[in-house]
Amino acid sequence: MSSALYSLGRWAAGARRLVVAAWIGVLVVVGGVGGIVFQGFDNSITIPGTESQEALDQLAATFPEVSGVSAQVIVVAPDGGSIEDDDVRTPVEQAADSFGDIDEVVAVSTPYDEQAAAPVSDGDQATIVQIQLDGDAFAISDATKDELHDITDELEAALPDGAQASLGGQLYATELPALSIIEAIGVVVALVVLMITLGSFVAAGLPLVNAFVGVGVSMLLLLAATAFGPINSTTPMLGLMLGLAVGIDYALFIVSRHQELLRDGVDVEESIARSTATAGSAVVFAGLTVMIALVGLSVAGIPFLAIMGIAAAVSVGFAVLVSLTLLPALLAMAGDRLRPKPKKVRKGAKGRRQAAPADAHESRFFTGWVKAVTKVPIATILVVVVALGALAVPALNLRLALPDAGYLPEDNEARQTYDLVAEYFGDGFNGPLVVTGTIVESTDPLGLMDDLADEMRSLPGVADVPLATPNPSADTGIIQVVPTGAPDSEETKALVAEIRDRHDYYLETYDVDLSVTGFTAVGIDVSDKLGEALLPFALVVVGLSLLLLMMVFRSVWVPVKATVGYLLSVAAAFGAVALVFEQGVFADALHVTKLGPVISFMPIILMGVLFGLAMDYEVFLVSRMREDFVHNGRRARLAITTGFQGAAKVVTAAAIIMFSVFVAFVPEGDMTLKPIALGLAVGVAVDAFVVRMVLVPAVMALLGDRAWWIPRWLDRVLPTFDVEGEGVAKELRLASWPGARTDGRPDAVVVSDLEVAGPRGPGLGEPPVVGPVSVRVAAGDGLVVHGDSSAPVSALLLAVAGRLPADAGVAKVEGLVLPERATSVRSRVAVVDAADVGGAPAAAVADAVRAGARVLVLDRADVVTGLTPRQDLAGALASARAAGVTVVVGSTGVSATDLLPDGTPVLDVGAGFGAPARLRGGELPPPPPPESTQHDNHGDHGDPDLAGTPAGEDPSTADSPTTTTQEVRA
Known part of the structure; x- marks a missing residue:
């Protein structure tokens, strides 16, 4: 990921005018199409299956x-x-x-x-x-x-x-949401925060331009999408709110990393490429988590909610895409104007003039912060958990419903009508129920309807039954039932349940299959269905959280801690919403028009959106801690402090911006969006400033080295996601390795101390390895890999071909570093298994050369027996080399030296896994450039005896007579 983004960032910086023109063109085209085909928004709510x-x-x-x-x-x-x-x-x-x-x-x-x-x-x-x-x-x-x-x-x-x-x-009953001037205040606050964080108006303006372009494209696409199906008018408001927030935040992460590199003296285009590779990787991860969670809203089975989630996910997706393409182009146009000015010199001890450290004030502040929260970690954890638990208590009484006219502003005529009806007739007249059924078999439809009306009047919670009549064709009857309670009350909900519970009684007594419907019953069913979807949605989100964070951090406890923190943030957000909208705390200040249940899809939307945002802060904060622990060899406690210093400023700015955008939708927002916006604002504030910046450092300090423990088998099974730019850092380190050859030819295959693990599985113990292997093969040359068994030979060949990850060492094929560029390597390297080509390996080799392979790997050449077949194969390999293709041949038992010219180097991997490898002939590469001391992330760091391992020493191998330095897989 980081390697691909590095190339993308460098390309966008070089083609800056083309990229900017392309995005302007996209805006114009999408805007024109959207304006032509826009069909208007459809706010009807259907809930199939109810x-x-x-x-x-x-x-x-x-x-x-x-x-x-x-x-x-x-x-x-x-x-x-x-x-x-x-x-x-x-x-x-x-x-x-x-x-x-x-x-x-x-x-x-x-x-x-x-x-x-x-x-x-x-x-x-x-x-x-x-x-x-x-x-x-x-x-x-x-x-x-x-x-x-x-x-x-x-x-x-x-x-x-x-x-x-x-x-x-x-x-x-429903007033369509609309933008007001209040929402612009959030953007103004974001601009101020950006200027303080980034230090210049130009730098602060770029994230806003980034967000506006992303939101503009997604909103115009939404207008065009109305031609293909109904879209709720709340959908663009949610997409706008999220698109602005994440668009600004994602750009902030990239711009701030760009300024850090510029401050260190890196060239502008190189800085853009590296920023896109590092911060951009985290942006991709964060955007994907938000998008997956939003698309997951479809688990509720309610079409309008699924469309809302998909549309919001599209807005987030465009925010990511714009951040990775348009933003690098804009950064290139800004050039050195974004380079921070050197700090003023100050006099040090004995009058010597010293440069002031970068961000000295912020470092002192955040250093004091992290030291305070980690001084007594258990006390910090208890305080946070108790405080957030107390804030979450009101959520136990949180009630859900669809808003009706009673939630409109008091100066609205429909709200005044609602209040007058409640005053003169009772609350239930604002939400009558309709009970209906087929009466085609009845011989006395009028009498039947009267009898059913009397049945309804006898039920508790019924205020009146003003209407009971068949239709003109006497095949369907309706009964209008007026509850004693308001449409959103528990009494009305209980009455609906009571009528439905008596379904079988009505069927047996009157032979009528009755159903309850009407605006009020639809709202109750929507709320119930969303309530039923909360648990499976929460399980999906929590499970996804654990899996994704394990992929990123290669740890068990870090994801568990992050997920628990997310659940605390969600509970606190629910509690705050209940306090305001049900108990009336700050209700007048926030222009809450009526106390009572909140809109029924608030919890599931809040959980989905907050999940993605919480993962943003977790990744940007904890990845810095992990980077200092794994790569810089610092002790776990020190890595918490240094990592916190490196990320806290940006996380703080991002959270303030996100909070400002969300809270701006609260005062003047309609009652549909108001609780969602408030819940997101509180959730972001709690998650960023309490969970991530207080609870997380305290838990990390309490765990120490144990925080980075992961079972070896789980580490091997999990896919990897590089959000720290380790891949591009490795490529930059190896860019000039192994150097020019004496004969001037380019290298095709270069490996140094390469190790490939053998079979893994339960009961097999620690997997043996092939290697370490070192060899250097020029383009167009050949190499024979020989062994006494096929497994180690095949494992080594597949590793070189980019089909199997190596466990240690360094490899470059066609100038591409493995495993970071494995996809590109696979497109250049053809693998031919002589045992699987139907007895025609020579033809398979010729086909691979015609397909454009630059390197040809031929495995199990020993299965080709007989003079003529081997001569044919040797001829095909010779033709491949004549075309400039590098050939690597593997065989077992029988030597394959007859297939390649005399003097071709032979790499003998011995009798099997664990046996020493030996190179006969050929050339060894120089050692690769060293990297900073690393911790091995695969060991039992949770062992309490390892907590005192010296800085820079791998705890998993401390005091061991023999150690193997393995590359951290991230």
């Missing part, structure tokens, strides 16, 4: 008059008056006639109808004019909504003084 959705779909076919959304106008007579008064009744009836003339209105009911009369409050002071429309809430046109408003305004004007007429209902 009872309420299936019943709603059935009603749309059999009873369309009641399947659509409804609106309601509450009319309140003046004090002392009644809705039966002529000066009230006449305007209401005229308004009802006007409502009925609107194209999308199916039916209108008033209290004056003989059948299906609208409800009237106690004392006859208020009534609800019910307006049934054709279609769901987001299918109704704006023209119809405007007509409904106009007629309601005319009605209120016609009513006597002191009377009220207010329009609301399900049609107006």
Whole structure:
């Protein structure tokens, strides 16, 4: 990864104008397409597989008059008056006639109808004019909504003084989110933090440009995607919030690393390439974790949530892509203007002038911080766990629901209607249930509906049953049930459960298969389904966290600690949301319009997003600690301090920026996004400043060397992910090795002290190795590898061909370092197994040469017997060498020297694994450039007796009579 990103960063810096022009072109093209094909956002929510959705779909076919959304106008007579008064009744009836003339209105009911009369409050002071429309809430046109408003305004004007007429209902229950000037404050705060962190306006502006381009492309793509399916209007808001946050953060990591290298005197383009390779690797890892977690939202089985997760993941993906391509180009354009100015000199002891250390103030601050939290690690851990546990306690009572009109701002007419209905009729009239079933076999549909209505009235929690009727064809019946509780109350949820629990009773007694649906039941089912998805989603996230961090850090305890810290952050974020939105702490300051349940998909979105962000901070902080421990030979305790100093400043800035972007969506955000934004803001702050910068150093200090322990078998099984740039560092170290040959020809294969492990598995013990092997083969030359058994020969050949990782030593094939460039090596090296080519190895060799192989590896040449077949094979190999192909031939028992010219070097690997290798003829390479002292990451570092190992000495081999220095696999 780091090697590929190094090449990408260098290319983008060299082709800076082309890269910038390409991204501008992408913005223009995607913007044009998006503007042309944009179909508008669709805020309808469907939840396939739930009872309420299936019943709603059935009603749309059999009873369309009641399947659509409804609106309601509450009319309140003046004090002392009644809705039966002529000066009230006449305007209401005229308004009802006007409502009925609107194209999308199916039916209108008033209290004056003989059948299906609208409800009237106690004392006859208020009534609800019910307006049934054709279609769901987001299918109704704006023209119809405007007509409904106009007629309601005319009605209120016609009513006597002191009377009220207010329009609301399900049609107006949801207010679409929109951007406000408040969100821009988060960007301004981000700019200030960037300027303080990076030291210049130019450097601070680059992350913002990076984020805006990434967000711009992803948002325009989202507009175009509406042509292929419905997209919720909350989706672009979530994508914008995440895209801005991660786009700024990812760019910050790369720019800050670039400035570090510039400060050390590295050339601009080289610095860009190295920054992209190192910080860019961590950005790729962090972006992938966020994207995987967001796509994982689809486990809930709710289409709109899956689309929301995928769209947000696309925004994060573009943030990563822009950071790895456009940002290096912009850095190249900025050139030396980003190079930090040398620190002013100061007088030291005895008047000598000394350069002030870079970031001296920050180092002192963060040094004091990390020493304070690691001085008594057990006490620090207990304080953090108890404090976060206390903050998480309110989350035990966190309730989930879909927001309705009761969560709109108090000056909104639909909210005022909601409150008036609750005042005069009770909370349940704002969220009636619809109980429906097929009655086609009934001989008395009207009587059946009356009997079922009486059954419903007898249930606890039922305030009224105002309607029970069959459809015109008498094959489907509906019963409108008004609960005593509000739509988001536990009482209403219990009533829905009670009706469903009595399903079999109704079926046996009345032969009717009843289902509960309606806006309220849909919301309950969405919340239940999301609640059921939380546990499997959490298991996926936690399992993914453990696996990914083990891949990165080659440790068991570091991932466990990171995952526990993530769970503490999530619990604290949930607790903070419950405190604000249910208990009312700081509710007025944050413009919370109503206390109660929070939007039902908040927990799963918060868990997914916070997972990725927590892994960001973990990687950027702990990777520096690991780098100092593994590569610089420092003791574990010292590595914690030095690693913390190296990363804490950037992590702090990144967390402040992320917090600022999220919290900016809280004050003026709609009640859909508000709890999500608050939870993310609190979660980021807690995870960065409490978990990663307090709990993590304390746990690491408590574990000491044990923190980096991993069983050898697990280390070998896990794939690797280089987020520290070890691969590119190794390539840079070996760039000029082994030097020019005396004959001026290029090298094709160069290995030095190469070791390849033998078979691994339970009961086999420590795997024996082939080697160490050292040899140097020029392009177009040949090499024979001979052994007494096939396994060690094949293992060595496959390692050289980039098909099998070596366990120690250094190898370069066609100038490419292994295993870092194994993919590129495999594209240049052909492997022919003489035993698997159907008795025609000569033809297979010729095919490989025609395919463009630069190196040919021929294994098990000893199976080719007979004079003619061997002569044919020798001829094919000679033709390959004549074409400039390097040939490496392996054989067992029978020597393969007859296949290559006399004098070809022979590498004898002996009798098998563990036997010494011997080179006859040929050339040995010079030793590779040394690297800094390393710890072996594969040993039992958890052994308490090893805690005092001297700095720079491998604890796993301390006091051992024989040691083998192995390359750290990262």
